[in-house]
Amino acid sequence: MPGIILWYGDPPLPGTIYKLDMRGFELSENPDVANINIQLLNPLLSSASIVVFNHSGEVDDSNIHYDTYKQLPLFINHGLLILILSDRGRWSTLKEDLKRLHPNFTWDEEIRFLTDLKGINFDNIVSYQRVQPWKNIKIEKLDLSEELKQDEKLLVCRAFQKAEELHIRELKSGFTPSRVFLAYEKMRVSSIAHWTQPRLVKIGESNNLANEIKAMKEVSPFVPFELRPNLEVYIEGFSKSVYVADFVEKSESMLEAARAGRAEAAISNLFNRTLQLWRDRAWQCTPPSIESLALAAKRLEIIYPDIIENEYLESVLIEDAAIDVNTLWATLVDISFEHRAATIHGDLHGDNIRVRGDDAILIDLGAVKGTDEYGKGAPICFDVAMLEVALVFTCTDDENRKDQFNQPEWENAIRRFYDLNAILNPPKPNPKPKQDDYFWLFGCLRRVRAFGIYEQSDKHEYAIALVIAMWRLCKFPSLSKTDRGRRVIALDIGAKLISQIEAERRKST
Template identity: 20%
Template sequence: MIPARRSRLLWIGGEPGSLCEAECASRELKLDLLDAPLSMIHRTQGRAVIIALDDGTAEARLNDDLRVLLNDAACHGIKGYITCSYSESPKVAGVLKAWRMRDIVDVKLRGQEGPIIETVARIKHEPPASETLAITGADLLSDEELILLKRAFGDCSSVKLVKQTTGSAKVYCAFASLLNSRVGPIPLPFFVKFDKAPKIIRELTNYRECTTLHVPFNQRPNLDHDRCLVGPTTGVIAGNFIEQSESLQDVVDRGAGRAPLHSLFEGALRGWRRQAFYAPHYVFDANILQTMRLSRPSTYSPFRKARLRKRCAQSGPHCAEYSELESLLAALPAIKHRLGLTHGDLHGQNVRVASQEAIMLDFASIADGPLTVDPAALDVSLMIDTRIVNGNDWIKVAEEAYRVEALMAPAIPPRPEDPSANLLDAIQYVRQMAFSVQLTPFEYPCVTALQLLRKASYGGMGEEQDRRRRFAYRLADRIIKEIARRMPARVEHNVA
């Protein structure tokens, strides 16, 4: 998709002066002086908007109408600038902070608009919104998300969205009809993901820096970068939809998990995980929490902390508060462990399986951490989200599977007639991946306990899921207390 040329520089406030007019003319930019909200032609052809505040005009100009205009401009891909005197710049910065636009609108000095125009001339052409695009299935989208969709698919006559099962983000399969395509009007389906702007920016950065050279192209979605856009508060990512696939959770539950799990760890994750063996500095000698900062319950949002306190109260008087459990982990002796890049949110729905090949999704949470983090996250999610065993039977299976002994060494394989055999077989394979990279048998129990707390901090869909997450808290409590009791002051390592 090639965006139409945006050739207008929008100007509000003080006079631009002859120098700015000459700068625009030399760069083939039409200078439009505004005194009203953006028109349709401004939204589609505007490249940037400059609000020029002469001395003493800031207080009058920085009103709600300007906030709405700047937000509208950002939604439509128009870069915002405010120029003012040095003395008034703190006031302008404060207003932008209150409007939550500090990262959207740049503040520059009044009289220095010439260099801004030079920068504006080099700004990437953003696709304009199509007002003729026929959309179905967008009932859950906000106004800003709808504008981003119209911009992302501005080269189409229609787009139909089909909601996909997911977490906090809005993820769709999109069926589009292209205009003026050399091949024909019907492309293969897209995936379209809406989320908060910082998360979308982070995920796009992770795609660029971490996937292209390290994750096989056939084991990740490939983005259509021209359709990936960021607005003032939300953003959108679009790419090829993985057709004829099913979730790893479903594959594991029906007993076909071994091949895709091998594909996941020895294929999709291979490029990241092998880095930890190429140099000595990838081995870290420290308390396990030191390299798992974001996994600490104390870093959770207030809402998730409140849920952990509730889980603790529901689990009975013998369970400790999450802060006490974290303190017990923090008091453990240092251990050697390998660090590498981790997916950060590996679970049975974030991995799709097509022809036994694992395809990773959602790269928003990539971070450095122990190599055991991804196996532990997948281990816990496969157990919490399974559908092959329920109720008290699930409690019994989970209680046995998360004994400390079972987290420190390979367990006895499940008997084939066991109803939970498919699940336990997959979890054992995942643990083999963890045991093969850890330097002390105490590492995996600690990391798994943190993943159990992480699951417990989220709400479950329905009573069964809620019950499982309550039990996850109890399991984490038991693991951490037992490790604190059993772990020696000086730990022997598997390798030097």
């Protein structure tokens, strides 16, 4: 069933009406949608497939469509194809008008501008496969999380075409504004309804989700099927979009696994299996990059001094030591050597990797950076260093709750790993294993650094990547006093490492 065409402006030419009719389209001329809220059961919108704004009529139409154009988000959330018919000469003015009305939307991709509905234009329209009409499904929350907004609910209904009922439980999202749910779907298959495997539902800002989906598709040939997020459905809405993917069952976050001392095999497998082919692309890029790691970090918006938050710069430790991040950064900018660069995950931390047994499963590809084009790559050492720094510096919920700036035990446990010597040489075994809260550090760092050091093309590559990963922590606001205390230490350690690296390089030239 081709569905209804909502047609605004002067009516179509009789020939067009006839041809549309022959193909089973039904016309609804100038229906009033100005007052429709995003209702789930709006019969007109759920059976429509195309919206046409016809500007090629005789009358001056500049104001006619205004109220309807305001409802574009509604049309887009319903998955309707939007066509604007006008003289080519008017397209840019119309685009400007639309931009004023909805500043954040990328019109060129979602809306087709045509001069008329003749010939090939007509053929393209009638062959348009409209999205499945969505149905209102019963969504039951299994927790006390906030209700879904109407537009979110609509997109979720569109994503679960075959569902009769959906039970959702909210998961704690990372630092992004997205909402993430575990969902159980009761399918409407013939007369028997059955519950399917749990699914992961992510609702996020459209542009962010579009990047994440793009990354998922690009990465899929390089990461084994069972070790990556597998996309099932992606619904693009106006300001938000939704995707449904496999939920990684019987798994824990890498941070949890690390703290419990059972992440070591998974860390090795992360680089040896999960990411191996993906990272290997960097070795196929010739020539290797010669840009300094610091410049690459700036180009990729990972970190540079201007974006370090004052709450860290103005701490007693940093002020008393008279640390000048700009001067130190300039030193890093001057250190360049050939290194491997391609695509990186960009946000490798304990909560973006699930651990199941010895497997490391990637889940969040929302921050992928770099390409394998020369000059556009991301240094592959960044991923390794970011994971190490995340494991060492991230606070658990309990630690955040303590809200305690000074953490002498933690500091004492970690500092010894961040002298330049300790980075260049394998960490020494823990003299008293399993006796304190940080017994796990040694084993994890040994595994991470095995990659960091083994892959480096300059003696100081991994150490510089660590500085970049530590300073990167300071571009985010702190979550608690505990967290602030740790990020200040990261800034301080980074500064000391830069001085040590510079001194060593000066000595050897």
